[in-house]
Amino acid sequence: MAERGRPKGANGEESRALLLKVAANEFAQNGYHNTKVSSIVKGANLSQPAFYLYFKNKEAIFEELEDLFHLRMIEFTKKSRLEPNLQLSTLKERIVYGLQNLLEYLAKNPDLTRIGFYISTRAGELKKQLVNEIKENLDFEVSLGYFRKDVDTQMVAESLIGMIERLTFSQLLSKQKEPAQIANNIVNLLLYGILETQLFLGDKNEQTW
Amino acid sequence: MAERGRPKGANGEESRALLLKVAANEFAQNGYHNTKVSSIVKGANLSQPAFYLYFKNKEAIFEELEDLFHLRMIEFTKKSRLEPNLQLSTLKERIVYGLQNLLEYLAKNPDLTRIGFYISTRAGELKKQLVNEIKENLDFEVSLGYFRKDVDTQMVAESLIGMIERLTFSQLLSKQKEPAQIANNIVNLLLYGILETQLFLGDKNEQTW
Amino acid sequence: MAERGRPKGANGEESRALLLKVAANEFAQNGYHNTKVSSIVKGANLSQPAFYLYFKNKEAIFEELEDLFHLRMIEFTKKSRLEPNLQLSTLKERIVYGLQNLLEYLAKNPDLTRIGFYISTRAGELKKQLVNEIKENLDFEVSLGYFRKDVDTQMVAESLIGMIERLTFSQLLSKQKEPAQIANNIVNLLLYGILETQLFLGDKNEQTW
Amino acid sequence: MAERGRPKGANGEESRALLLKVAANEFAQNGYHNTKVSSIVKGANLSQPAFYLYFKNKEAIFEELEDLFHLRMIEFTKKSRLEPNLQLSTLKERIVYGLQNLLEYLAKNPDLTRIGFYISTRAGELKKQLVNEIKENLDFEVSLGYFRKDVDTQMVAESLIGMIERLTFSQLLSKQKEPAQIANNIVNLLLYGILETQLFLGDKNEQTW
DNA sequence: TATGAATGAGGGTTCATTCAT
DNA sequence: CATGAATGAACCCTCATTCAT
Numbered sequence: 061m062a063e064r065g066r067p068k069g070a071n072g073e074e075s076r077a078l079l080l081k082v083a084a085n086e087f088a089q090n091g092y093h094n095t096k097v098s099s100i101v102k103g104a105n106l107s108q109p110a111f112y113l114y115f116k117n118k119e120a121i122f123e124e125l126e127d128l129f130h131l132r133m134i135e136f137t138k139k140s141r142l143e144p145n146l147q148l149s150t151l152k153e154r155i156v157y158g159l160q161n162l163l164e165y166l167a168k169n170p171d172l173t174r175i176g177f178y179i180s181t182r183a184g185e186l187k188k189q190l191v192n193e194i195k196e197n198l199d200f201e202v203s204l205g206y207f208r209k210d211v212d213t214q215m216v217a218e219s220l221i222g223m224i225e226r227l228t229f230s231q232l233l234s235k236q237k238e239p240a241q242i243a244n245n246i247v248n249l250l251l252y253g254i255l256e257t258q259l260f261l262g263d264k265n266e267q268t269w
Numbered sequence: 270m271a272e273r274g275r276p277k278g279a280n281g282e283e284s285r286a287l288l289l290k291v292a293a294n295e296f297a298q299n300g301y302h303n304t305k306v307s308s309i310v311k312g313a314n315l316s317q318p319a320f321y322l323y324f325k326n327k328e329a330i331f332e333e334l335e336d337l338f339h340l341r342m343i344e345f346t347k348k349s350r351l352e353p354n355l356q357l358s359t360l361k362e363r364i365v366y367g368l369q370n371l372l373e374y375l376a377k378n379p380d381l382t383r384i385g386f387y388i389s390t391r392a393g394e395l396k397k398q399l400v401n402e403i404k405e406n407l408d409f410e411v412s413l414g415y416f417r418k419d420v421d422t423q424m425v426a427e428s429l430i431g432m433i434e435r436l437t438f439s440q441l442l443s444k445q446k447e448p449a450q451i452a453n454n455i456v457n458l459l460l461y462g463i464l465e466t467q468l469f470l471g472d473k474n475e476q477t478w
Numbered sequence: 479m480a481e482r483g484r485p486k487g488a489n490g491e492e493s494r495a496l497l498l499k500v501a502a503n504e505f506a507q508n509g510y511h512n513t514k515v516s517s518i519v520k521g522a523n524l525s526q527p528a529f530y531l532y533f534k535n536k537e538a539i540f541e542e543l544e545d546l547f548h549l550r551m552i553e554f555t556k557k558s559r560l561e562p563n564l565q566l567s568t569l570k571e572r573i574v575y576g577l578q579n580l581l582e583y584l585a586k587n588p589d590l591t592r593i594g595f596y597i598s599t600r601a602g603e604l605k606k607q608l609v610n611e612i613k614e615n616l617d618f619e620v621s622l623g624y625f626r627k628d629v630d631t632q633m634v635a636e637s638l639i640g641m642i643e644r645l646t647f648s649q650l651l652s653k654q655k656e657p658a659q660i661a662n663n664i665v666n667l668l669l670y671g672i673l674e675t676q677l678f679l680g681d682k683n684e685q686t687w
Numbered sequence: 688m689a690e691r692g693r694p695k696g697a698n699g700e701e702s703r704a705l706l707l708k709v710a711a712n713e714f715a716q717n718g719y720h721n722t723k724v725s726s727i728v729k730g731a732n733l734s735q736p737a738f739y740l741y742f743k744n745k746e747a748i749f750e751e752l753e754d755l756f757h758l759r760m761i762e763f764t765k766k767s768r769l770e771p772n773l774q775l776s777t778l779k780e781r782i783v784y785g786l787q788n789l790l791e792y793l794a795k796n797p798d799l800t801r802i803g804f805y806i807s808t809r810a811g812e813l814k815k816q817l818v819n820e821i822k823e824n825l826d827f828e829v830s831l832g833y834f835r836k837d838v839d840t841q842m843v844a845e846s847l848i849g850m851i852e853r854l855t856f857s858q859l860l861s862k863q864k865e866p867a868q869i870a871n872n873i874v875n876l877l878l879y880g881i882l883e884t885q886l887f888l889g890d891k892n893e894q895t896w
Numbered sequence: 897t898a899t900g901a902a903t904g905a906g907g908g909t910t911c912a913t914t915c916a917t
Numbered sequence: 918c919a920t921g922a923a924t925g926a927a928c929c930c931t932c933a934t935t936c937a938t
Contacts, residue, residue, distance in 0.1 A: 072897065091390075093302035097933060107899045109935075118933065181300075184438065191439070207463045215454040216463055218439050219432040226431025227424070229393065230400070245424040253462035254416045254425055281922065306908065316924045321909065490918065509808075511720035515912060525920045527914075536912065599718075602856065609857070625881045633854070633872040634881055640853025641846040647811065648818070648845050663842040671880035672834045672843055699901065724929065734903045739930065 076114040078104045083121050088171035091179055092122060122175075129169070129176030130186050136162040137190050141197040144204050151206060152251065156243045162224070163232055163239035170233050177225055187225070191217045220250065285323040287313045292330050297380035300388055301331060331384075338378075338385030339395050345371040346399050350406040353413050360415060361460065365452045371433070372441055372448035379442045386434055396434070400426045429459065494532040496522045501539050506589035509597055510540060540593075547587075547594030548604050554580040555611040560619050569624060570669065574661045580642070581650055581657035588651050595643055605643070609635045638668065703741040705731045710748050715798035718806055719749060749802075756796075756803030757813050763789040764817050768824040771831050778833060779878065783870045789851070790859055790866035797860045804852055814852070818844045847877065 082103035086095040097118050101111050115121040140158035142151070166173045177183055194217035201207055223246050231237040237245075291312035295304040306327050310320050324330040349367035351360070375382045386392055403426035410416055432455050440446040446454075500521035504513040515536050519529050533539040558576035560569070584591045595601055612635035619625055641664050649655040655663075709730035713722040724745050728738050742748040767785035769778070793800045804810055821844035828834055850873050858864040864872075 075897080096931090108933085109900090110898060112934070113897075187435070188439065206465060208465050211458075211463045212454055215436070215440075215451075216458060218435050219455070219458055222431035222433070222435025223428040224431070225435065226396070226427050230397065230427050231424075242424075245421055246428070249420075249425060249428055249462070250458070251462045251464040253458070253460045254420045255460040256414060256417050284922080305906090307906095317908085318910075318925085319923055322922075327908070493918080514910090526912085527921090528919055530913070531918075605853070606857065629876075629881045630872055633858075633869075634876060636853050636857050637850040637873070637876055640849035640851070642849070643853065644814070644845050644849025645842070648815065649842075660842075663839055664846070667838075667843060667846055667880065668876070669880045671876065671878045672838045673878040702901080723927090725927095735929085736904085736931075737902055740901075745929070 072114070075104065075106060075110065079106070079111060079114055080121065080124065084125050084171040084175065087122060087125065087179060088174040122180075125172060125175050126180045126182055129172045129180075130182075132165060133162075133176065133186060133190060134193065136165065137193040137197075140194075142201050142204065142206060146206070152247060155251075156240075156247050159224075159246060160239045160243040163228070163242055166228050167232050167239055173228060173233065177228065187221050191221050194220060216250070220246070223249075281323070284313065284315060284319065288315070288320060288323055289330065289333065293334050293380035293384065296331060296334065296388060297383040331389075334381060334384050335389045335391055338381045338389075339391075341374060342371075342385065342395060342399060343402065345374065346402040346406075349403075351410050351413065351415060355415070361456060364460075365449075365456050368433075368455060369448045369452040372437070372451055375437050376441050376448055382437060382442065386437065396430050400430050403429060425459070429455070432458075490532070493522065493524060493528065497524070497529060497532055498539065498542065502543050502589040502593065505540060505543065505597060506592040540598075543590060543593050544598045544600055547590045547598075548600070550583060551580075551594065551604060551608060552611065554583065555608050555615075558612075559615040560622065560624060562622050564624070570665060573669075574658075574665050577642075577664060578657045578661040581646070581660055584646050585650050585657055591646060591651065595646065605639050609639050612638060634668070638664070641667075699741070702731065702733060702737065706733070706738060706741055707748065707751065711752050711798040711802065714749060714752065714806060715801040749807075752799060752802050753807045753809055756799045756807075757809075759792060760789075760803065760813060760817060761820065763792065764820040764824075767821075769828050769831070769833060773833070779874060782878075783867075783874050786851075786873060787866045787870040790855070790869055793855050794859050794866055800855060800860065804855065814848050818848050821847060843877070847873070850876070 079100060083095070083100045086100055086103065089095075097108060097111055100121075101108050111121075115124070136158070140155075140162070142154060146154055176186060180186070191214070195213045198207065198211075198213035198216055202209055202211070202213065227237075227242050227246065231242055232239065288309060292304070292309045295309055295312065298304075304327075306320055307317060309330075310317050313319075320330075324333070345367070349364075349371070351363060355363055385395060389395070400423070404422045407416065407420075407422040407425055411418055411420070411422065436446075436451050436455065440451055441448065497518060501513070501518045504518055504521065507513075515526060515529055518539075519526050529539075533542070554576070558573075558580070560572060564572055594604060598604070609632070613631045616625065616629075616631035616634060620627055620629070620631065645655075645660050645664065649660055650657065706727060710722070710727045713727055713730065716722075722745075724738055725735060727748075728735050731737075738748075742751070763785070767782075767789070769781060773781055803813060807813070818841070822840045825834065825838075825840035825843055829836055829838070829840065854864075854869050854873065858869055859866065
């Protein structure tokens with residue numbers, strides 16, 4: 061075992077990882093400015109100078125957490141692009157699947173999620189990137205005939221991110237709903253809308269996006 | 270003009286209002302902690318003690334801004350409940366109208382918006398209230414036969430707030446789109462979804478929310 | 479009447495007197511540093527600049543109160559010197575009388591008393607003066623044969639002041655005892671001591687001051 | 688010496704003790720409000736933040752000094768209760784002894800004394816406690832037959848504290864008299880009073896406390 | 897790898913006092 | 918006689934960061 065006979069934290073990697081974990085929690089709970097280096101090290105049972113052994117400064121540890129989340133999010137988004145020749149039934153399934161995967165990651169990493177989506181100053185930048193990625197996916201998918209050609213894919217992408225963000229905090233992180241449920245709800249809403257079908261059928265020709 | 274030749278603070282109300290305005294801008298730009306009382310008063314051409322003539326402390330001025338936004342948002346939400354006996358055409362128009370009004374307020378008050386939606390620690394609380402209000406509206410509107418009975422109104426309300434929030438920052442405040450456009454887009458997405466109609470018609474019976 | 483039809487405080491003397499009264503109370507209650515000019519004027523229903531119409535600054539109003547007390551104390555002390563050819567019975571009565579007068583003044587002016595005895599930085603100086611005055615009285619009175627020649631009049635004077643000061647706060651201002659009672663007690667103690675007479679009689683020759 | 692060549696604060700306990708010492712001096716000299724944390728740390732050759740390493744705030748260091756004095760005073764008072772079966776000669780000796788001990792402590796700790804007796808807002812409270820303690824002692828001692836049964840022990844206790852307080856400042860701390868002298872004087876005054884014996888003998892039956 | 901001790905820099909707040917009317 | 922509005926000057930305190938060991 062790593063800690064056999066060693067003074068506490070004698071393994072640098074462990075101390076570093078611990079600091080990251082504690083920091084993530086503190087940042088997520090209290091925000092950047094209300095998280096003090098002193099409280100991070102206290103949570104990790106280390107002294108303040110030890111902190112600077114592993115991180116250049118407070119900003120650096122925060123950025124490391126930001127980046128971690130950032131990269132994962134981009135990955136998930138890239139993997140969500142739909143393949144050609146899907147049936148409608150599998151289509152929806154496929155979309156839900158990608159979204160559910162993402163939400164499961166978020167649910168498993170609530171601190172990172174809060175940091176990356178809410179607290180980071182670069183949250184806006186991240187969301188913009190995700191939106192771009194999704195928009196490109198959508199454009200491609202529209203060209204595959206999955207979605208209407210008259211939708212503004214940019215707007216849809218933004219909307220999707222907005223929904224994910226909101227539902228993540230209100231339903232997912234608060235454990236009110238499961239990833240699967242949320243994914244399903246989002247997809248249904250996005251695909252079909254909420255209009256009463258009767259009305260819809262009578263009106264369908266009039267809409268212009 | 271009233272203040273021509275007047276010593277800079279001869280009218281207390283003006284000084285107060287100016288401080289509020291400058292503070293809103295600073296908070297919106299730099300967040301709560303990076304906004305210093307010293308920079309607020311500098312922006313208002315006043316000395317630091319003058320600040321404390323009008324506000325108990327830094328927190329108080331921030332809360333005043335929060336509350337301002339808070340109240341307006343609740344108002345807008347309450348006014349958006351749909352009346353009975355609307356035609357489909359007017360129905361959509363009516364929804365867009367309410368949303369557009371809201372977005373126009375946000376566009377005219379970008380600082381307040383950024384504070385109330387992003388920066389305030391109470392942003393989460395506000396959004397929760399808005400969601401509740403909207404959910405109740407939706408429940409009522411579903412009972413009027415406007416929307417499908419099988420939608421989870423809570424989720425729709427959350428989604429709507431998420432979309433508004435996101436589009437406000439990425440499209441509205443950055444002046445990439447007009448309130449009217451954004452309102453239209455949101456409503457279309459929400460009412461009809463994005464699914465290619467062909468597919469939809471063939472599939473409509475299978476969906477389960 | 480002074481205030482008939484006049485705007486509040488239109489009479490400068492009244493405003494001044496009111497400020498003094500309020501200030502005395504605040505200083506007595508809270509000390510010098512915890513008494514703010516702002517709270518004095520608030521108590522007198524005046525504005526801050528008005529304060530400076532009547533007093534050079536915060537120190538000045540405090541000194542005025544100090545001086546008032548100072549002068550009265552000196553007066554009382556001077557008047558307490560005993561006349562020659564008193565009988566023992568009248569002697570004690572006479573001493574009690576002077577002391578009681580003083581205590582009655584203190585009881586009637588609790589704020590001033592607290593300020594002059596406790597709060598004033600010049601309290602030490604005042605007490606020293608009182609002690610000197612009393613010591614001279616005692617020297618004279620010893621020469622009249624009223625008191626033992628072997629007493630250290632300086633020490634007795636100091637002791638007397640200490641007793642007065644202490645009993646004033648603990649018994650007089652807290653209204654636990656009347657001036658007359660306190661005066662009597664002090665005088666008895668000072669004149670006769672507390673030793674059990676039996677012991678005293680057997681021992682009287684041994685004492686050396 | 689332990690600190691030769693050592694960086695100035697290598698030993699935290701030393702820094703803390705130094706701060707306490709300097710603070711005691713400053714508080715005693717200038718009072719609470721006129722003592723700035725900045726001047727305390729300057730006197731200890733430390734930076735301001737170092738102060739907060741050892742004390743929660745300015746109030747805390749002051750309270751620590753208050754408490755120190757408080758406890759010692761209570762101790763001395765408790766130890767001064769007279770044992771049964773003392774001869775008159777030893778009785779007086781014994782009283783003087785207790786008092787002298789106390790005064791010697793005060794003389795050796797002039798700063799603490801000034802703080803605890805004069806400057807502390809809790810000085811009144813402390814004196815009240817001391818008085819109570821002494822009164823109980825006196826009641827007991829009266830029951831042992833040492834003192835007259837007709838004395839008001841409360842008043843005597845108050846008087847004793849007043850005398851001690853006064854003589855401490857005017858004679859002891861200013862080094863005009865030694866603890867022994869002062870103790871003797873107080874005890875003589877308290878036991879025998881100052882009345883000329885001739886008069887006293889002729890009058891003794893008339894007095895009523 | 898680790899820390900006890902210390903600090904530079906800066907921020908929020910208060911208060912006595914004054915200006916202009 | 919009176920004040921609404923404003924400020925200079927300080928002071929307490931916090932925090933990220935570093936030195937010396």
